[in-house]
Amino acid sequence: MPLATSSPSISEDAALAALLKKLKVYPVGSDLRERDLQAVYDYLMTKDPKLEHWFCEEAPSTLVPEAAAFSLRLHAYKGVQANQWKAALAKVVSKCSSCAQGMEDRLLDCQVTWAFPAWSSHVLELITLLSWYSYMGAFPAHNVRDWLDCCHRWDTNDILQHLAQLDSHPQSTLSDLPPPVSFRIFYNTVNLSNEGILAALVDRLPKDRIHNWPPIIPAGLLLLLLHRLPLVRRWARNQIMGLPPLTQALFAKSYPTHYNLVTNILVEAIISSAGRASSAVSPLPSSHPLLENLPTTLLWNQLLSLLPILPPHIYSLPSTSGVSLFHVVVNNLRGSESSAFAFPLAAHPHHPD
C-alpha cells in the first residue's frame, strides 16, 4: 500500500497547512516573503481551477477557505497576479451565495472592531476569537483600516460593474443580478452606503422576492425597513418574511457582530428621535446614510415592523448610549397615545415559505 505522502496533492496540502499555521502564529506584515504569498496564491488558483468555492463548505479542501482568508490581503496589492486574484475572487463571489457570505463575514468581523470603540483597544482578544484575523496581526491598526477600506471599495466596485450590465435592459431589476451579488448588496451594509447602489435599489427594486440567497436575513434589510420610500420598505419586509427568523446566536457571540452593529445604529436612531416633535427630522451624524434626516414619525412607525424580527433579548440590551430599546418604547408609551407597541413586543412573526 503506497504511503499517503507519495501523493503530490497531499504533500502540497501539508506544506500549505504548515505555512498558514506559521503565518497565523507568527503574523507577518509588509515584510511577508514573496514566495510565501506565491505559495498561497498558487494553491488557491490551482486547487479550484473552475473558481467555484473558496469560502464555503463545498470548497475542494478545508485549506481552501483558510488560504482564501489569508489571500484577502492581496486587496492591498497591485500587479498582474494581484489583478488575476481579484478577477478570480470576483468569479467566486458572483457564483456561490455561501462563498459571498463567507467573504463578507470576514470583512464584517473586522469592520465591527472599528465601529465599537471598546473593541478597537482589544485587538489581541479579537485575534484569538477570530482565527483568520490573526494573519493581519503584525500590521499597525491604521494599515488594517486602510486594507479594509480597499476590500470594501473592491466589493462595491464589483457590485457596480454587475449593476452596469443591467443598463442595456431598462426593465431589469436587482432580481436579474446573480443572487450572490444581490445578497452582497444587502448583507454588507457598507455597500448600502454607496450612492450608485442606493440609486439602483430604488430604480431597479425587485417586484417580488429575490431567491437563492443563503438562509439568513441580511442585516441591510433591517435598515431598509426604515427607508423613506414605502415601496422599498414593503419589498424589504416581504423579502425578510421569506427568510428564517434572526436567531439570538447572530447577536450573542463573544465579540460584536455586524448584526449588533446594525441593531445598535437602528436603536440609536430611534432613541435620538424620542421626545422630538413628530415633524422633526432626526440628526444622525455618525449613523448610516440610509437613516439620515428621517422624519421621527417614520422611525417610530417602522419600529413596529422591526421589533418582531429581532430576537427578544435585543430589547433589553443597552445601546452605545446606555439606553435599551425596551426603555425607549416604555417611556414613549407613557407620553403618547399609541398602544400598538404592545403587539410586536408580545408577538412573534410568522414566516411563510
Ligand SMILES: [Zn+2]
Ligand atoms: Zn461556495
